[in-house]
Amino acid sequence: MISPKTGDRKRGHSLILPLGLLVLAVVFIVAGVMQGDALAVLRKAVLICYECIGIG
Amino acid sequence: MARIAIVKRHIVQLLAALLYNLNLPGFATGQIYDGPSKAICAPGLNCYSCPGAVLACPIGSLSASLNDLDRKLPFYLVGTLLAFGALFGRTICGWACPFGMIQDLLDRIPLPKLGKNKITRRLTGLKYLMLIVLVILVPLGFWLLTDVAYPAFCGWICPAGTLEAGIPLTLANQSLHMFLGPLFSWKIALLIAFIIACLFIYRPFCRFICPLGALLSFFNRFSLLGYRVDRSRCTNCGDCVENCKMDVHEVSDRECIQCGKCAMQCPSAAIRFCVAGRPVTEAQPRETDGGSKAPL
Structure with a gap:
């Protein structure tokens, strides 16, 4: 939140959560790529998903 | 505009x-x-x-x-x-x-x-x-x-x-x-x-x-990008919520899709698009009434 009354300190506080989650997200993504998750997503996404189009 | x-x-x-x-x-x-x-x-x-x-x-x-x-x-x-x-x-x-x-x-x-x-x-x-x-x-x-x-x-x-x-x-x-x-x-x-x-x-x-x-x-209130309210400018007139077509109770709550319509409607230019808490758009009061609404 912008808060001129409390200045940058409050802004800093409001950034802790999204930045912390972003760091966690990067860790998860790297861990996922290392265990082959990205490849699994690719394998699923390059084939027609019959469920998605309503015939599976 | x-x-x-x-x-x-x-x-x-x-x-x-x-x-x-x-x-x-x-x-x-x-x-x-x-x-x-x-x-x-x-x-x-x-x-x-x-x-x-x-x-x-x-x-x-x-x-x-x-x-x-x-x-x-x-x-x-x-x-x-x-x-x-x-x-x-x-x-x-x-x-x-x-x-x-x-x-x-x-x-x-x-x-x-x-x-x-x-x-x-x-x-x-x-x-x-x-x-x-x-x-x-x-x-x-x-x-x-x-x-x-x-x-x-x-x-x-x-x-x-x-x-x-x-x-x-x-x-x-x-x-x-x-x-x-x-x-x-x-x-x-x-x-x-x-x-x-x-x-x-x-x-x-x-x-x-x-x-x-x-x-x-779940992330909407604190995401790095999004519309935020400058509480020092806000007059609590409620125009933002009233004019929003989504089921919001306030700007950037869970139902807000950050379309920015509220920022266009705000008479005191209190709503601005922010990146990491810093506004990146100019404060532009609603053209119709010049944004001269007095604080409560």
Whole structure:
């Protein structure tokens, strides 16, 4: 939140959560790529998903 | 000025839809793209079986990732969704979702509109049920019983999949016609119902059904990008909430899709688009009354 009354300190506080989650997200993504998750997503996404189009 | 801002948002929506669906020849050939970019999820809801899609669908991928639950946790998908949430929140819904864009365009057709009310506000809870039950629990149940996590939301509900993938693929592939049955008819009926609803209700899919919107809503208050209220300028006049077509109680709450309409309406220019808490747009009071409303 912008808060001129409390200045940058409050802004800093409001950034802790999204930045912390972003760091966690990067860790998860790297861990996922290392265990082959990205490849699994690719394998699923390059084939027609019959469920998605309503015939599976 | 307001009109320019609305057009700008529609241009960004269109560019995002194009970016997700760069494989345009696929619509003619009826073949889906199979390049390496499909290992990456699109931020918005975009079916990966759409012939144009060059990215994966985050919701379809999340359901599919449950298939490997006996061997590993879906860190990649959880990380990707966390990143989208922390960075953008529901800014994605307002600016970068192709199905959101379609609903916005349908809403522009001048017909009587059903505004938000207590019932629509309650119905917003449905999308959380969709997320928990159809994206996670039902696929998980199928996986436990049959070893295959059936993507129930994609299979039974998702009108984006029907519109972006089902219709183009079946039109281009005669070979698929023999498989069409009651499920396809159900999904077509549901798509028609959604399209009709969009003519009279603003973004019904986003407000009541979309599991991706439900997921991103948890991040909406604190995401790095989004509209924020400068409390020192706010007069609590309520114009922002009153003029918003979504079921919001305040700017940037879980129902806000960060479209910025409130910023155009705010008489004291208290609402601005911020990146990491810093405003990146100029404060522009509403043109009609010059933004001279006195603080309470």
